[in-house]
Amino acid sequence: MSPDKKIVAVVVTYNRLDQLKACIQAIRNQDGATCDVLVVNNGSTDGTAEFLSGCTDSGVRFVDTGENTGSAGGFYHGVKEAYEAGYSRIWVMDDDVVPDATALKRLADADEFLEGDWGFLSSFARWKDGTPCKANIQKTGVFSFVGDRDRHLGLVPVKIAAMASLYLNADAVKQIGYPIADYVIYSDDYEYTSRISEQFTCYMVPSSTVLHNTAVNMKVDFARDSPDRVWRYRYLYRNDVHLYRRYGAKGWAYLVAKAGFTTANVLLRSKGDRIGKLRTLYSSLAEGLRYEPVVEETSKGRSSQG
Known part of the structure; x- marks a missing residue:
């Protein structure tokens, strides 16, 4: 890896030591490519x-937000810290992601x-x-997802991706700014990657693979989720309106369809307080509809990594 493409993995963590x-071990044991590690401790208790303070690996450092700022706040702090430190490539993931041994090399090869000439690259995330x-x-696209056939291709053009092994080009960060911390949780990754793909071509790299150790393999289920x-979900639906309204008629069609589906789902399946x-x-x-969060632009000055 040439000095002008210094890589850092940004890992956001909260109470999952x-x-x-x-995750850290898998990153540090990558084959064919190396990177530093920046852990964003999101107020863990x-x-x-204590573990991070006692870590003797010189390639691992951390920042502590002091409180749980949500996934959006964690990724905002991590991307900003990495960019201002002068890294050219920023590899972002949650703490429950375990990259396979060649995940980083495959991303670097695609680079x-x-x-x-790209904005972000995204790995294939599998479940247990x-x-x-x-x-x-x-x-x-607004309505379309990468399919099984697409995963057999070398590179797949995409518009939106999650932050489960998301490889950012610092040139894109410089141009479009940082993730929106005020999103708190839900859709912050979709908003950020869609903002990047509006100005840069972006790709999924199917050969770069990671394990995502979520408790269950499903999307959020508002109807069945517990009252506490x-x-x-206030953040999910607020953020989705802010995100998809930028797509014009297609975005509004998506939002209307989602609102109708969610309403029916709550009425038919919810065991809790439907009203x-x-x-x-x-x-x-x-x-x-009236939510207008501020996008923080990058600073002009950066450190140099080499």
Whole structure:
């Protein structure tokens, strides 16, 4: 890897120390490519801070947010810290992602093949049983996802991807700014990658593979989720309106369809407070209509990594 393409892996963690250790070990044991590791400790209370403070690996450093800022806040801090430190490539992931041994090399190979002319590259994320991780399937458009046949191709053009092994080009970060911390949770990765793909060509790299150790292999289920978690969905539906309204008629069609499907799902499948959930849904959608978060631009000055 040439000095002008110094890589850092940004790992956001919150109270999952065992999974964090497995993630760091997998990153540091990559074959054919190497990188530094920057851990964003999102206010963990499970001994993560003590573990990181005592880490003797000079290639691993950390920043502590002091509180749980949500996934969006964690990735904002991580990407900003990495960019301002002068890294040219920023490899972003959650703490429950375990990259396969050649995951980074495959991304670096794609980078070289494309001669740096790309915004982000995204790995194939599988679940524990080997099937695609449903929360991490890349999108090729507002309504379309990468399919099984596409994964046999060398590179797949995509528009939206999750931050489960997302490889960022610092040139794209410089131009479009940082992730929106105010998203808190849900759709922050979709918003950021869609913003990048509006100005850069972006790809899935099927040969770069990772394991995503989520508890279950499913997308969020508002209808069946417990009452104590309903507050989280305010961010999902608010953020989705902000994200998809930028796509014009297609985006609005998606939002109307999603609102209708979610309403029916709550009425037919929810065992909890149906009225309360529907109130959360529609108040959040309404909030999204007037939601205008600020995108922080990058600073002009950067450190040099080499």
